[in-house]
Amino acid sequence: MKKSGQVTIKDIAKELNISCSTVSRALKDFPGISPATKKAVIELADKYNYRPNAIALSLRNQKTNIIGVVIPETVHFFFSTVISGIEDAAMKEGYNVMICQSNENYDREGDCIDALMSARVDGVLVCISRETSDLAHLQKVVNDGTPMVFFDRLVEGMNASSVIVDDYQGAYDAVEHLIHQNCKNIVHLSGPENLIIGRKRIEGYSSALEDNNMPIRPEYIVECRNGTQEEAEAAMDKLIASGMPIDGVFASNDMAAIGALMAARKAGIKVPEDMAIIGYSDWQFSRMVEPALSSVSQPGYEIGKEAANLMLQEINQKEKQKSQIKILDTEVIVRASSNRNSA
Amino acid sequence: MKKSGQVTIKDIAKELNISCSTVSRALKDFPGISPATKKAVIELADKYNYRPNAIALSLRNQKTNIIGVVIPETVHFFFSTVISGIEDAAMKEGYNVMICQSNENYDREGDCIDALMSARVDGVLVCISRETSDLAHLQKVVNDGTPMVFFDRLVEGMNASSVIVDDYQGAYDAVEHLIHQNCKNIVHLSGPENLIIGRKRIEGYSSALEDNNMPIRPEYIVECRNGTQEEAEAAMDKLIASGMPIDGVFASNDMAAIGALMAARKAGIKVPEDMAIIGYSDWQFSRMVEPALSSVSQPGYEIGKEAANLMLQEINQKEKQKSQIKILDTEVIVRASSNRNSA
DNA sequence: TAGCGTGTTTCAAACGTTTGCATTTGTTTG
DNA sequence: CAAACAAATGCAAACGTTTGAAACACGCTA
Structure with missing residues (x-):
């Protein structure tokens, strides 16, 4: 048993005197692992409440399964509704959401972008702040090849899709x-x-x-x-x-x-x-x-959902599509x- | 120049024909790096808009600088205010926030916890759902040695602090x-x-x-x-x-x-x-x-701020302190x- | 010239996981 | 009995970063 922290494949391997590869394959039900080994591994993983280390996976796969969100404020009804839509759409596809609020402030928006890029999110959804007119910090994001989708507030002259209302x-x-x-x-x-x-x-x-x-x-x-x-x-x-x-x-x-x-x-x-x-x-x-x-x-919830889905779509296709503008109806x-x- | 993705220390090292270690140390202004090398590295890093890969850092340091939040719904004024407080307190200390909403649903709360533990967040702030009475999923978190702080809704019989109102x-x-x-x-x-x-x-x-x-x-x-x-x-x-x-x-x-x-x-x-x-x-x-x-x-904002600060405090001290209950005044x-x- | 010190740089391991390839075992066949 | 085969497992590298220890190049002294 470990003294602290979550168990890893290594811990399981050591305890069963087998290699990491075998444990890994057993857990993913790969062919070529004996039923006995498979059983032992799965039981131990279960006993120790093993959860794959998403960090290690991210590093290896060059993919974090996180989408970043930059939003002016979380505390407005409309925006929190959008977040809810984003969350639901993302979670459904196995993605997590990392939210930064810019507080309608240009500098802080830049900090948010930096933080998300550092975290290597797979894409960013952004609703630009009221103060923002210079787009350099956002341009860097697309230059790095990270998908970006704007929501609610349209941004023109940039190779990124938008989801807005009419x-x-x-x-x-x-x-x-x-x-x-x-x-x-x-x-x-x-x-x-x-x-x-x-x-x-x-x-x-x-x-x-x-x-x-x-x-x-x-x-x-x-x-x-x-x-x-x-x-x-x-x-x-x-x-x-x-x-x-x-x-x-x-x-x-x-x-x-x-x-x-x-x-x-x-x-x-x-x-x-x-x-x-x-x-x-x-x-x-x-x-x-x-x-x-x-x-x-x-339709705040729909905006969030549409934006997230557009994002997931962009993430999943290798070739960059032409960016599009999705316009939702008001009432x-x-x-x-x-x-x-x-x- | 790279074809896509953000630049790494490796890219910089290769371009300057030096080792990764040197680049790393140059960027952190370590002693023992010649001024010339230092200058070259910093210039190139700047030119390519280098941002340290937080994933790799997390893996090495066994620390993600992310705190997870499980909240019933983001779309309520009170909760979004709490989130705002958490965000501000966390960002001030260089932490990011990962939010999952349980929608007041027990099963989904479990999924949220799983996702956050898999992401290896440094701690979780949770406001349990209305449906929750069995605490097994939360107990696992503390068993793994991950700090946990409850907010708004008190949870008793668990070795975790709480921030609530009176x-x-x-x-x-x-x-x-x-x-x-x-x-x-x-x-x-x-x-x-x-x-x-x-x-x-x-x-x-x-x-x-x-x-x-x-x-x-x-x-x-x-x-x-x-x-x-x-x-x-x-x-x-x-x-x-x-x-x-x-x-x-x-x-x-x-x-x-x-x-x-x-x-x-x-x-x-x-x-x-x-x-x-x-x-x-x-x-x-x-x-x-x-x-x-x-x-x-x-005081929603204060609840968030206090909870986040309590969390950061717990993260930063190696020995687990006795858990405390912080009670904020209502008006x-x-x-x-x-x-x-x-x- | 051997020895030493100093200033600069590189090596290698580690974090947890996956995966192509190699290796070990055990069994069957010619 | 050796060769061939299949089944099960292990090795090693990679992802990007840090860091203790080792290595190198230099000039100086004894």
């Missing part, structure tokens, strides 16, 4: 919904504009107005970089105070939408009667606020905050 | 708060009773009543195993329909509290005037419902749903 269409649908609710002056609380995701939503917002013969007013597009409730609330306070006849708000995330809700409440503006509000992401709490918040739902969830029909 | 006190404080709000008939929507955590809350609930000379009525303690809104709502529907004069609810989690809120709303019972409600965990959305939900806040956050003073 942000343009989601925004378009949300704004059109507001128009159908008879909104005439719709404000867009936008996300950071350096993310393609944010620009797509602005485009969707603009197109929906255009297609419905409504003017696009630049002063109605307000950037909320951090996407916090406070930020959005302050922005709305200002808009309301300015006397603009706002009767609709499309926020680029649910926190911002709640901020708008709070601002409206403070100003005595009735939601949805005087102002219809819709958010983005359909966070868990969205249905619980009063009035329940309409939102554009993004407008109409709740009380924008529903004037039943009001 | 659930007894949290429940006690919550119930006493309701009593101070003049509640006379307080219901407890309890969690699953096989978790110590659930029992502690029942004890806290009971003690608070006792200490205030109020009767403990078994029919006022209703188990909500799954902790979902629907389950709690149904339970409350039944209690309300039975005609019991309930004027206070202490729920063992915020979802259940929301369920109670919904049931009250349906029944035309005013909150907090006719019924004061307080939840547990202080989820992010708790402050956003209407009326804003009172709750017992648990009653009073909001509209239980505040009758300003109402």
Whole structure:
């Protein structure tokens, strides 16, 4: 018996006075091992709770069966849902997942990448941080021949696949919904504009107005970089105070939408009667606020699952395929905050 | 130049016509390497973006610098907050984190443990699933000499430390708060009773009543195993329909509290005037419902941080210390749903 | 010239596993 | 009885890194 640590093939070999090769083959049910030996090995392995050393295997096979994930924050409902999807898809194929959070910080994103590359993960799934515009650290990854897949936030000009939602269409649908609710002056609380995701939503917002013969007013597009409730609330306070006849708000995330809700409440503006509000992401709490918040739902779990599967596919084929973009559909969830029909 | 994959010490050695040992020592700034060699090695390593192979290091050092985490679900606000705390504490000490979610499932918890042990993580942090009562799979971990620390959900009878919140006190404080709000008939929507955590809350609930000379009525303690809104709502529907004069609810989690809120709303019972409600965990959305939900806040980030630090401490000392239990304080956050003073 | 010291470098083993090839055993056949 | 064969097992190298010990080249002294 060993004093500490897990048993190895060596330990078993020594105890049975046979060689490592034999033990290895016995455990994998190779032909050419006598039934007696096989039995003895398996019994001992079982008794000592033998588990193959994944480290040694990784070194020999040049393959860790780990996929790395770089994510802005784990603590957001959407992202943790994505992780859940990744986890399930990976585990199903015998892969483990190593997660690093960048905290939306460029430098830390670099550290995460370094750590994962050092760990020799078989591939990395990344959702770039808000701060990231220089892609050198990511370019190194593909240069080293490590598969990479982006999720949620599209990254262009790089030979890597992406799994995203149709942000343009989601925004378009949300704004059109507001128009159908008879909104005439719709404000867009936008996300950071350096993310393609944010620009797509602005485009969707603009197109929906255009297609419905409504003017696009630049002063109605307000950037909320951090996407916090406070930020959005302050922005709305200002808009309301300015006397603009706002009767609709499309926020680029649910926190911002709640901020708008709070601002409206403070100003005595009735939601949805005087102002219809819709958010983005359909966070868990969205249905619980009063009035329940309409939102554009993004299929977080599916994004994670699709991204992981795309990754596994790339890992398993030797030749690098052309990178692809997988676009998942969003869905407008109409709740009380924008529903004037039943009001 | 290599065709693919990351460069190794060998590649550098070959290109400079020196031995691996020299390269290794040059990179670590060992004495006894000529300045010229040192310079050449470092330059080449830099040029090729050399990163030490953590796998090889792990194998040699018998140490992976990875800590494993087994968590019921990543997609809950509380748990993702814990993960965030673990991540930060680990990263600060140069450790990576490998996360497996058990989905509150016993078998899958076993698979997670197996995967992590196979990966030879230096220690595991675990929050056992609701289903877990047999501890054999965890016992194997400590038998193998791998440090283990439990968090959030206490596990007794095992030589491992735990980081938990003072659930007894949290429940006690919550119930006493309701009593101070003049509640006379307080219901407890309890969690699953096989978790110590659930029992502690029942004890806290009971003690608070006792200490205030109020009767403990078994029919006022209703188990909500799954902790979902629907389950709690149904339970409350039944209690309300039975005609019991309930004027206070202490729920063992915020979802259940929301369920109670919904049931009250349906029944035309005013909150907090006719019924004061307080939840547990202080989820992010708790402050956003209407009326804003009172709750017992648990320091998720601190739990993660403390657990990780305890783990790192255990990893770094050769001799196994006596295991300890670290208890973090909860805090009653009073909001509209239980505040009758300003109402 | 042998001996010594110093500064620089290489050798070899180890970590745990797999696997092509070689070797050992035991049995059968010509 | 020797040769041929099959069955069972062992050897050794490889994956990338570190590190104690050994080796080398040099100049200096006795």
